[in-house]
Amino acid sequence: MLFSEIVRMALSSLGANKLRAALTMTGITIGVFSIISVMTAIGALQNSIESGISFLGSNIFQFAKYPVNIDAGGETKKKYQNRRNITYRQALRYYELMQGNAQEICLKCFGRDLKGQAVYNGIKTTPSLTVVGTNRSFLTANAYTLSYGRNLNDEDVDLARSVLVIGKMIEKRLFPHESPIGKVIRMSGHTYTVIGVLVEKGTSFGQSQDDICLMPITRFFENYGEANRTVNIATQPFSTELYNRTLDKGISAMRIARGLGANQENDFEIYTNDSLKSAFISVAGVVRIGAFVVSFIALVAAGIGIMNIMLVSVTERTKEIGVRKSIGARSRDILRQFLTEAVFISEAGGVVGIILGVIGGDLLALWLKVDLIFPFGWAFAGLVVCSAIGIGFGLYPAYRAAALDPIEALRYE
Numbered sequence: 001m002l003f004s005e006i007v008r009m010a011l012s013s014l015g016a017n018k019l020r021a022a023l024t025m026t027g028i029t030i031g032v033f034s035i036i037s038v039m040t041a042i043g044a045l046q047n048s049i050e051s052g053i054s055f056l057g058s059n060i061f062q063f064a065k066y067p068v069n070i071d072a073g074g075e076t077k078k079k080y081q082n083r084r085n086i087t088y089r090q091a092l093r094y095y096e097l098m099q100g101n102a103q104e105i106c107l108k109c110f111g112r113d114l115k116g117q118a119v120y121n122g123i124k125t126t127p128s129l130t131v132v133g134t135n136r137s138f139l140t141a142n143a144y145t146l147s148y149g150r151n152l153n154d155e156d157v158d159l160a161r162s163v164l165v166i167g168k169m170i171e172k173r174l175f176p177h178e179s180p181i182g183k184v185i186r187m188s189g190h191t192y193t194v195i196g197v198l199v200e201k202g203t204s205f206g207q208s209q210d211d212i213c214l215m216p217i218t219r220f221f222e223n224y225g226e227a228n229r230t231v232n233i234a235t236q237p238f239s240t241e242l243y244n245r246t247l248d249k250g251i252s253a254m255r256i257a258r259g260l261g262a263n264q265e266n267d268f269e270i271y272t273n274d275s276l277k278s279a280f281i282s283v284a285g286v287v288r289i290g291a292f293v294v295s296f297i298a299l300v301a302a303g304i305g306i307m308n309i310m311l312v313s314v315t316e317r318t319k320e321i322g323v324r325k326s327i328g329a330r331s332r333d334i335l336r337q338f339l340t341e342a343v344f345i346s347e348a349g350g351v352v353g354i355i356l357g358v359i360g361g362d363l364l365a366l367w368l369k370v371d372l373i374f375p376f377g378w379a380f381a382g383l384v385v386c387s388a389i390g391i392g393f394g395l396y397p398a399y400r401a402a403a404l405d406p407i408e409a410l411r412y413e
Contacts, residue, residue: 088226108232109221111224136152156216167200314397
């Protein structure tokens with residue numbers, strides 16, 4: 001029997017039991033949807049990792065109180081919370097020790113507890129601005145660029161001037177038709193003069209990077225206090241070739257600034273863009289494993305469903321099998337037809353699952369404002385797995401159908 005005829009008969013049989021076939025497909029669809037949606041979203045995130053996670057500038061390492069991911073629980077989280085803050089005095093000591101050994105040294109303190117809302121002539125920004133006390137090196141250390149006006153300078157920090165460099169979103173909100181340079185805005189109970197505007201940077205994982213305002217770190221501490229605040233220190237070596245040497249000097253300087261003895265462990269974290277990427281890849285790997293386990297369970301359950309439905313189909317069509325065998329159909333033709341039906345059910349569910357999975361994953365990517373992708377590799381793997389499920393779980397029912405004695409089958413009622 002020609003393969004095209006086998007396919008036609010298989011499709012005809014499935015068409016006669018549309019509801020049964022659709023319900024059987026659902027399990028396959030759910031399993032494939034789970035894995036494809038997760039892989040699509042993770043793939044989209046990985047494609048944007050350079051712009052999304054790499055918030056540090058080029059060739060930068062940073063010291064901080066907390067690690068990249070502080071969502072650990074129990075004793076681990078308590079360990080970091082109980083660490084001493086990196087004080088401004090310690091940061092200045094580090095700055096002093098590293099003079100001449102680094103091109104840029106950025107001291108920065110984030111006002112995460114401040115409900116930063118800027119006001120100008122009655123117009124207000126959102127009450128969630130990122131307020132940062134820092135120095136002139138912030139732009140280099142965090143991959144920002146000045147659009148116009150001027151950057152913070154050493155004199156601003158020494159004199160604790162009430163000046164701000166603002167992000168593009170703040171400019172658009174407060175100064176849609178005029179230049180903000182020289183204008184005085186009010187924020188968190190204090191007034192500041194705008195001296196510069198940053199180039200628009202976009203979003204990172206759904207969060208704007210343009211609702212930021214930078215002020216001299218000394219003014220930040222005078223206005224909002226230094227207690228319970230920790231300073232992050234980012235350092236840029238003179239060249240890539242000097243990176244490891246500068247990092248070693250930086251660690252030594254940081255230990256001295258923190259007053260650590262020779263036998264004491266580092267009580268601060270060190271991270272770079274590579275460590276940030278590694279942290280993301282590690283989390284993504286756990287998510288992938290979770291998605292794979294859920295999908296595997298769903299696909300096995302769906303495969304069992306396919307086997308059950310095909311066994312029912314064999315029983316219902318016993319007389320049909322007897323008639324076909326009596327007029328010349330071979331056992332292998334019967335085997336192929338039932339296997340084809342099982343594969344068609346599985347593949348149809350897989351195709352629907354891939355389409356829904358890509359849509360779901362790309363919707364998440366849209367929400368995170370990263371580039372959309374189509375995971376060709378995972379889609380192909382999904383189709384291969386669906387074929388394997390159709391063949392694996394359809395083989396026994398197909399074998400039973402092919403092994404039926406035509407005389408006994410014709411007598412079946």
